[in-house]
Amino acid sequence: MSFQTPRSIEEMLTAIHKREYLLPAIQREFVWNSDQIAKLVDSLMRGYPVGSFLLWNVEPETAQSYTFYEFLTNYHERDNPYADKATVPTGSGTTAVLDGQQRLTALNIALYGSYAEKKKYAWWNSVDAFPTKRLYLNLTDDPDDEELGLKYDLRFLTDKEAAAEDGAEDKWYRVGAVLGLDDSGPAIMDEVAERGISDYRTAARRLYDLYRAVRDLKPMNYFLVTDQDADKVLEIFVRVNSGGTTLSYSDLLLSMATNQWQELDAREEVRSLVAELNSSAGRQFSFSKDVVLKTALTVAGVDVQFKVKNFTQTNMAKVEAAWPETKGALLRAASLLQQFGFNERNLTANSVIIPMAYYLYLRGAGDSYLDSTADAVDRLTLQRWVTRSLIKRGVWGSGLDTLLTRLRDVLRTNSTSRFPIEAVETAMAAVGKGLVFDDAEIDELLNLKYGGQRTFAVLSVLYPGLDLGKKFHEDHIFPKSRFTRKRLAAAGVPADQIDDYLNSVNLMPNLQLLAGTANIEKQDALPAQWIEAAFPTSEKRATYIAENDLDNLPLDLEGFPVFFAQRKQRIRTRLVTALGTTSQAESAHQS
Structure with a gap:
């Protein structure tokens, strides 16, 4: 293993795009998030060391025995989270990256590619759930997120988010565009001037810092392994990957x-x-x-x-x-x-x-x-x-x-x-x-809230006759939209009871599973009114009420507390029957 002449980021990435560097199959998938990528670029712009790299010189006869992968350029959490398999021509060798894949892939995405991760709360299969973003540098403003600890404001943005509004300063510079600048002097001055930025010195300085980090400095120190014994290479790989994001x-x-x-x-x-x-x-x-x-x-x-x-x-x-x-x-x-x-x-x-x-x-x-x-x-x-x-x-x-x-x-x-x-x-x-559940666990389940992780499972146990292969929603029996202080007071609820109403509306005794279409049609109707309209015959209404423990359903909000207490007891009985309790088990054992 020998130490090699340091290279610039530009030189390393150029080698990657010429397919001179590949990833061995023993490498894990790319696991860095967008904040980690921004931090790495920030560190390089500050002139901080980013660690050494370990490469493996794979000779032709060895290369044919192993599987290699390309570097990921355009990361998409759902559609393209993995690197493609590489082809090493017969009779050719390659250079495999044993340590540094995450950093090199992060830099490749930052300068040549894009990053698309799922928006919070978006559905996995939604068309708009994974906006494509590229890394941008703010040429004028300082970071506003102190937790990341960045000196430079580096963010993954869509091109639309980065575009300047009419008449505004064009402050977001795509990081990868630095590779197209002719030089670090006039080209930078021309770029800043074209953007209409008033704080010319700050913008030029930041763009120069980026240029210098990517194209002038040579922070990429690496060692080259020449041994062709796969067992030894695997041992080296495991050892060097003991830090960072754990293998x-x-x-x-x-x-x-x-x-x-x-x-x-x-x-x-x-x-x-x-x-x-x-x-x-x-x-x-x-x-x-x-x-x-x-x-x-x-x-x-x-x-x-x-x-x-x-x-x-x-x-x-x-x-x-x-x-x-x-x-x-x-x-x-x-x-x-x-x-x-x-x-x-x-x-x-x-x-x-x-x-x-x-x-x-x-x-x-x-x-x-x-x-x-x-x-x-x-x-x-x-x-x-x-x-x-x-x-x-x-x-x-x-x-x-x-x-x-x-x-x-x-x-x-x-x-x-x-x-x-x-x-x-x-x-x-x-x-x-x-x-087997004890009494305290049963009581805990009765206090589960709307949207909780276990709420759906409990409701499905309470009412097992539903065809859950169809789309069912967790539904408030008494609609949540009516449980505001203003609306409760207007409905005649005494002021000293309003907090009790608000604390109860999202709990299990006020929840049911309802087919998606029916839930949409129900909207904010009171349950008694909705049942009257949804079920045309008294027999069907009676069946629905019995199957969902809706006996003694009041016509207005004033009767909600009594209904809530009664239904809580009824579904507690259902849960004990469906789940079993330690007291039941002990009784069975004693008998």
């Missing part, structure tokens, strides 16, 4: 599998499956490659822990052999979760899909399982177990590998055409993950 075992597993699978490309297979799980067939989930890989280990029958000792060639061969079955089982499990009414917002633990997929794999379930009449009872059993495990706190948290191993054992031992719920729950209780 997870799932990253290492995926990297090693890429080189060890014989027929399939592990990285491409996992990438495409994650995308299909999350957004195909109307699904909206956020499963990670960790979940996919953990499922693959489960199905293959090897140790599910993400530890290097488990990533042997023998284990990877088992994972590859079982991959088609793993993929099919995961996709069917995701479809079931969708049918159960879950999505990325209310599925509180993604790991629940792992034992679901393993069960479907064991019984050889095909696509017909998803809607066949013969399997309807089994689907309902599986749904109840999934939902209860998501409602119970702590099931899918610590000790996950122990739980998954225990579940795999009991499912394999009790492999039948029916989900062995009793055996599964007994095994879970043995490792401290029992699904």
